[in-house]
Amino acid sequence: GENVEQHPSTLSVQEGDSAVIKCTYSDSASNYFPWYKQELGKGPQLIIDIRSNVGEKKDQRIAVTLNKTAKHFSLHITETQPEDSAVYFCAASQGTGANNLFFGTGTRLTVIP
Amino acid sequence: NAGVTQTPKFQVLKTGQSMTLQCAQDMNHNSMYWYRQDPGMGLRLIYYSASEGTTDKGEVPNGYNVSRLNKREFSLRLESAAPSQTSVYFCASSVQRGSTDTQYFGPGTRLTVL
Secondary structure (H helix, E strand, O other): OOOEEEEOOEEEEEOOOOEEEEEEEOOOOOOEEEEEEEOOOOOOEEEEEEEOOOOEEEEOOEEEEEEOOOOEEEEEEOOOOHHHOEEEEEEEEOOOOHHHOEEOOOEEEEEEO | OOOEEEEOOEEEEOOOOOEEEEEEEOOOOOEEEEEEEOOOOOOEEEEEEOOOOOOEEOOOOOOOEEEEOOOOEEEEEEOOOOHHHOEEEEEEEEEEEOOEEEEEEOOOEEEEEO
């Protein structure tokens, strides 16, 4: 099956700086790559996703980039704010069904005011 | 809309005890899922239900059973709990938007098996 690796496991940044979280995947057939944000005591929430026919996608301060050749994708958060502090998970799947999602191990992001 | 709700929030069991984790969604979604989340690991799929009346195994189904009671409710049962089942359990439901299933997660149940 798919194997998703995520780095770093923890990340601290000053407020206003950028944060980058990287994931690699093993199965070249994977074609859907969502990112989730999990706040303390809550379930994960989808924040952005990208399909394999697109190299980059942006939504305000967050962006995701995908390199299919290298089989890695990254989450970029610019102008970080304290409310960005959370655990972020990447995932990869083949097809459209959520039953095929394989998750990374998570990155705990702390934004220091 | 309450979204996806789970009960209980916390539970402590002794080895060998049984219990059922409850999940309900009010978004009229067809698909529902049960995941477990362990420290240092990503979420792993236990079971899912693509529609009312159907259930399928995920990545880690051993030791669990599920019931899709109706479109709203999807329960997870541990018949004989083991310490290895200590984990945080998340229920989710999904809707297809365009070509992709978008998942919505509940707040989780933290289970400790002694």
